[in-house]
Amino acid sequence: xxxxxxxxxxxxxxxxxxxxxxxxxxxxxxxxxxxxxxxxxxxxxxxxxxxxxxxxxxxxxxxxxxxxxxxxxxxxxxxxxxxxxxxxxxxxxxxxxxxxxxxxxxxxxxxxxxxxxxxxxxxxxxxxxxxxxxxxxxxxxxxxxxxxxxxxxxxxxxxxxxxxxxxxxxxxxxxxxxxxxxxxxxxxxxxxxxxxxxxxxxxxxxxxxxxxxxxxxxxxxxxxxxxxxxxxxxxxxxxxxxxxxxxxxxxxxxxxxxxxxxxxxxxxxxxxxxxxxxxxxxxxxxxxxxxxxxxxxxxxxxxxxxxxxxxxxxxxxxxxxxxxxxxxxxxxxxxxxxxxxxxxxxxxxxxxxxxxxxxxxxxxxxxxxxxxxxxxxxxxxxxxxxxxxxxxxxxxxxxxxxxxxxxxxxxxxxxxxxxxxxxxxxxxxxxxxxxxxxxxxxxxxxxxxxxxxxxxxxxxxxxxxxxxxxxxxxxxxxxxxxxxxxxxxxxxxxxxxxxxxxxxxxxxxxxxxxxxxxxxxxxxxxxxxxxxxxxxxxxxxxxxxxxxxxxxxxxxxxxxxxxxxxxxxxxxxxxxxxxxxxxxxxxxxxxxxxxxxxxxxxxxxxxxxxxxxxxxxxxxxxxxxxxxxxxxxxxxxxxxxxxxxxxxxxxxxxxxxxxxxxxxxxxxxxxxxxxxxxxxxxxxxxxxxxxxxxxxxxxxxxxxxxxxxxxxxxxxxxxxxxxxxxxxxxxxxxx
Numbered sequence: 001x002x003x004x005x006x007x008x009x010x011x012x013x014x015x016x017x018x019x020x021x022x023x024x025x026x027x028x029x030x031x032x033x034x035x036x037x038x039x040x041x042x043x044x045x046x047x048x049x050x051x052x053x054x055x056x057x058x059x060x061x062x063x064x065x066x067x068x069x070x071x072x073x074x075x076x077x078x079x080x081x082x083x084x085x086x087x088x089x090x091x092x093x094x095x096x097x098x099x100x101x102x103x104x105x106x107x108x109x110x111x112x113x114x115x116x117x118x119x120x121x122x123x124x125x126x127x128x129x130x131x132x133x134x135x136x137x138x139x140x141x142x143x144x145x146x147x148x149x150x151x152x153x154x155x156x157x158x159x160x161x162x163x164x165x166x167x168x169x170x171x172x173x174x175x176x177x178x179x180x181x182x183x184x185x186x187x188x189x190x191x192x193x194x195x196x197x198x199x200x201x202x203x204x205x206x207x208x209x210x211x212x213x214x215x216x217x218x219x220x221x222x223x224x225x226x227x228x229x230x231x232x233x234x235x236x237x238x239x240x241x242x243x244x245x246x247x248x249x250x251x252x253x254x255x256x257x258x259x260x261x262x263x264x265x266x267x268x269x270x271x272x273x274x275x276x277x278x279x280x281x282x283x284x285x286x287x288x289x290x291x292x293x294x295x296x297x298x299x300x301x302x303x304x305x306x307x308x309x310x311x312x313x314x315x316x317x318x319x320x321x322x323x324x325x326x327x328x329x330x331x332x333x334x335x336x337x338x339x340x341x342x343x344x345x346x347x348x349x350x351x352x353x354x355x356x357x358x359x360x361x362x363x364x365x366x367x368x369x370x371x372x373x374x375x376x377x378x379x380x381x382x383x384x385x386x387x388x389x390x391x392x393x394x395x396x397x398x399x400x401x402x403x404x405x406x407x408x409x410x411x412x413x414x415x416x417x418x419x420x421x422x423x424x425x426x427x428x429x430x431x432x433x434x435x436x437x438x439x440x441x442x443x444x445x446x447x448x449x450x451x452x453x454x455x456x457x458x459x460x461x462x463x464x465x466x467x468x469x470x471x472x473x474x475x476x477x478x479x480x481x482x483x484x485x486x487x488x489x490x491x492x493x494x495x496x497x498x499x500x501x502x503x504x505x506x507x508x509x510x511x512x513x514x515x516x517x518x519x520x521x522x523x524x525x526x527x528x529x530x531x532x533x534x535x536x537x538x539x540x541x542x543x544x545x546x547x548x549x550x551x552x553x554x555x556x557x558x559x560x561x562x563x564x565x566x567x568x569x570x571x572x573x574x575x576x577x578x579x580x581x582x583x584x585x586x587x588x589x590x591x592x593x594x595x596x597x598x599x600x601x602x603x604x605x606x607x608x609x610x611x612x613x614x615x616x617x618x619x620x621x622x623x624x625x626x627x628x629x630x631x632x633x634x635x636x637x638x639x640x641x642x643x644x645x646x647x648x649x650x651x652x653x654x655x656x657x658x659x660x661x662x663x664x665x666x667x668x669x670x671x672x673x674x675x676x677x678x679x680x681x682x683x684x685x686x687x688x689x690x691x692x693x694x695x696x697x698x699x700x701x702x703x704x705x706x707x708x709x710x711x712x713x714x715x716x717x718x719x720x721x722x723x724x725x726x727x728x729x730x731x732x733x734x735x
Contacts, residue, residue: 001192002136005129006146008185012121013150014157015178017257019085019118020045021158021249022171023111026087027103028618036349036471038239038249039232040100043345044107045115046228050338052119057331060127069190072124076183079114083176084169086110092592100350100471114179121186122147123334128189130327132196138327148261155250155257167720212325212332220336221343223320226369227313228344231256233362234309236348238302255306259313263321272318275311280437282308283370284430287447290363291454292422312369357467358474363451371444388439396445399432403453425457426450466572470562477572485509485680486573488541488566495563496541497680498573505574508546509680511643517667517686517705521604521639522547524699535602535631537590537619538609538641542567542575545583554583555597557590559609591624594631603633608641617722620649622656624719625689629660637696638689648727651712653687658711664689665696666709 024041059068091106093099126140162171235252262268286308289301325333344365352361406425415421433446465486466477476489479500488496497509512518526532532552536544539558548554558564564585570577576585586593590609605628609619618624620640628638642649650666657664670683687709690696700706714726 001129001132001134001196004185004188004192005125005143008182008189009122009125009143009147010150010153011178011182011185012118012125013147014154015175015182016115016118016121017151017154017253018158018162018178019111019115019175020253021155022162022168022175023085023107024249025163026168027106036100036236036353036473037103038235039345039349040103041107042232042235043342043349044104046338046342046345048112048115049119050335050342052116052121053123053331053335053338055116056120056123056127057335060124060331065131065193069193072120073187073190075117075120076186079117079179082113083179084172085114085175086169086172093589118179118182121182123331125186125189127327127331128193130330132193140327140330145261145265148257148264151257152254152261155254159250164721164723212329216323216325217336219323220320220333221340222372223316224337224340225344225347226365226372227256227259227316228341229348229361229365230309230312230344230369232345232348233359233365234305236359237305237362252306252309255310256313259310259317262314263318268318268321270314272315272322275315275318279311279315279370280434280443282311283366283447284433286366287363287450288426288430291451308366312366316369316372353469353471357469359469367444367447370447371440389441392439392442393445395436395442396449399429399446400449400453402432403429403450404456407453407457422457425453429453466566468562470560472560472562475560475562475566477566488563488573490563494682496543496567496573497682498541498543498575499680506546506578507680508543508575510543510682511641511684512543512546513681516669516681516684518544518606518639518641519547520667520703521637521688521699524702525604525637532603533601533633534604534606535594535597536606536608537594538607539563539567539585540608541573542583544606544608545575545579548579548582550582552582554579555602556583556585557593558585558587559589561587591619591627595627597631599630600633600636602631603636604639605632605636606639606641617717618719620652620656620717621722622659622716622718625656625660625662629662629691634691635695636690637699640687640689641684642687643684646728650685650687650709651714652717652727653689654709654711655714655716657689657709659716662689662691663693663696664709665700665706667703667705667707669705 020041024038027041028037059071063071087106087110093102126143129140129143130137162174166174231252235249238252239249262270263272286304289304320337348361352359403425407421410421410424415424429450433443433450436442436446463479464476465479466475468475473491477486478489479486483500485497485499487494487498494510499505499507499509508514508519514523526547526549532549534548534552534554535557536554537557539556540563542556545554545556558567564587566572567576568585576583594605607619607628609616625638632638640649640653642653654664665688667686669686672681672683688696688699688706696706715721715723717723
């Protein structure tokens with residue numbers, strides 16, 4: 001009996017968490033590979049899970065057991081009508097509006113029904129088990145461990161086993177076979193339940209059993225909200241600078257599930273009270289990492305973020321496990337947990353992008369964790385006197401004033417912002433804040449004081465003229481501190497720069513300056529090709545429009561309407577405005593839109609699409625380059641901007657070019673002299689690909705920096721396969 005129920009829960013959880021990265025990968029190319037795709041998908045999964053738990057709670061409390069079995073077995077057959085899973089034909093994302101609603105509708109139509117049915121399994125099977133004659137039927141929560149082990153296996157098997165070895169269509173068919181297996185297992189569970197001698201006493205609970213209160217429900221809600229919000233926050237952090245891929249989605253979610261496995265096991269391996277004691281010690285360094293945007297040791301920093309996420313989630317879920325109700329309220333308990341998860345997802349995926357113009361929901365969730373976690377268990381008796389409550393406010397205020405005064409004093413004596421000044425100001429502040437850790441409100445306000453003080457410490461970062469957050473990230477238009485340039489910043493990366501000097505306004509800067517790699521291409525071919533037709537996937541500030549000539553036709557493909565709005569506004573950047581008769585901008589994913597262009601139209605196609613420092617993977621696959629070639633004139637050129645702080649994309653393009661019989665050349669425009677940096681020139685890496693050597697001969701003769709790019713033994717990237725970890729490099733520093 002126990003084996004069958006455990007295997008059933010294991011299988012349902014495996015299917016539930018296998019479908020999540022699988023379908024997200026299917027739709028990722030349609031939305032520019034932005035991290036928001038996964039967050040929106042997670043919100044949908046959480047919402048469907050809530051509906052599944054509502055169904056489980058309603059049927060287990062309102063429907064007699066025999067009818068309940070028949071109803072559920074009938075429901076299990078419905079998803080067979082829509083399998084195998086696929087994206088319906090004709091679905092394309094909107095080009096000029098936020099695609100979140102469109103994505104939620106697509107998810108509902110494509111996987112809503114099978115996901116809903118599978119999501120009902122965990123609470124329902126535990127409830128069924130509680131009505132059996134098994135000796136552990138009075139406390140079936142331990143079965144949640146089997147469910148979460150299945151969830152972890154479903155997640156981890158995807159990037160390591162399924163994604164590298166099976167095409168998406170094969171994965172979908174295999175999922176369908178797994179679902180049929182689940183139907184059979186649930187049928188056996190129903191038979192076991194019908195034969196159980198405990199059937200006659202179903203739903204009988206001792207009258208002396210305590211009831212749950214509204215306070216209990218709200219506690220469950222908040223304790224599930226915090227980890228859910230943190231889950232999406234840390235995932236967004238991990239995938240801002242590196243392209244979002246299933247493995248980077250899976251790691252935080254697997255840690256999230258691991259906490260459930262640990263806290264709901266009969267003998268948890270981690271001490272709950274000890275975790276709470278250690279929390280303040282580890283939180284404080286993370287706050288400094290966030291506010292000073294430390295990212296140079298990327299792997300180490302990311303691991304630390306994941307560790308803090310795991311720690312806070314362990315504490316919250318540990319409290320949930322300690323406060324779980326009797327089996328009578330089992331389905332209601334899971335219902336409130338699911339509701340808290342949905343609210344966390346709703347906050348991060350839909351509400352936060354609308355009410356915040358920067359990504360602050362992640363540190364907010366950390367602060368909320370600090371506020372609640374130490375308070376849940378009273379390690380030290382906390383005074384409730386009015387004086388102590390007043391000091392909870394006054395001490396953090398004094399800490400904030402201390403940071404401001406010391407910072408101001410350092411500036412007066414001419415100490416510049418750096419490691420020394422940072423240590424003088426913030427090391428004492430950290431120690432002071434640590435002494436607040438026995439009182440959660442004081443500790444949380446102390447952290448807030450450090451965050452607010454850091455704004456003054458960092459000083460003049462340039463005047464922000466415009467700031468807006470879209471589905472694709474945070475965009476800022478900033479005047480540089482020296483007041484010489486105006487720049488477009490997305491995430492942590494500059495995506496365009498224009499001189500404020502009227503005589504220099506039409507000079508392309510950053511990675512596009514005239515003597516740089518892209519400038520060399522236009523210098524070699526643009527003078528003799530006044531009627532060139534050029535396509536550029538990725539707009540930025542419109543810097544490359546500075547190369548437009550009178551009789552040319554240029555088409556920019558830009559997925560983010562906010563970027564287009566900024567680039568077309570002459571108050572910020574005038575590159576597009578001054579060439580508007582020759583340039584058109586099409587909104588939507590570049591790969592989807594360029595597919596509609598006529599064959600062999602363009603003489604040059606420039607691939608320059610970034611999300612912060614992350615390059616969308618679907619623009620760098622074999623199928624993508626085959627598509628670009630079909631739109632390229634016979635002697636045309638493909639130019640790829642592959643500058644990146646952490647990814648070495650050279651072998652990716654070299655291997656694809658080699659597999660298609662193309663020529664491939666690289667120029668590393670690095671280092672840049674200090675005098676050139678002051679003029680707005682940035683180092684960059686560019687790759688050109690053409691059908692034959694003659695097409696790039698003039699470029700090669702004009703500059704000896706262009707070198708043939710040799711292929712490697714690595715597997716060629718396709719729409720069904722990409723391996724980000726094979727190209728991660730910590731030695732790159734070209735942006």
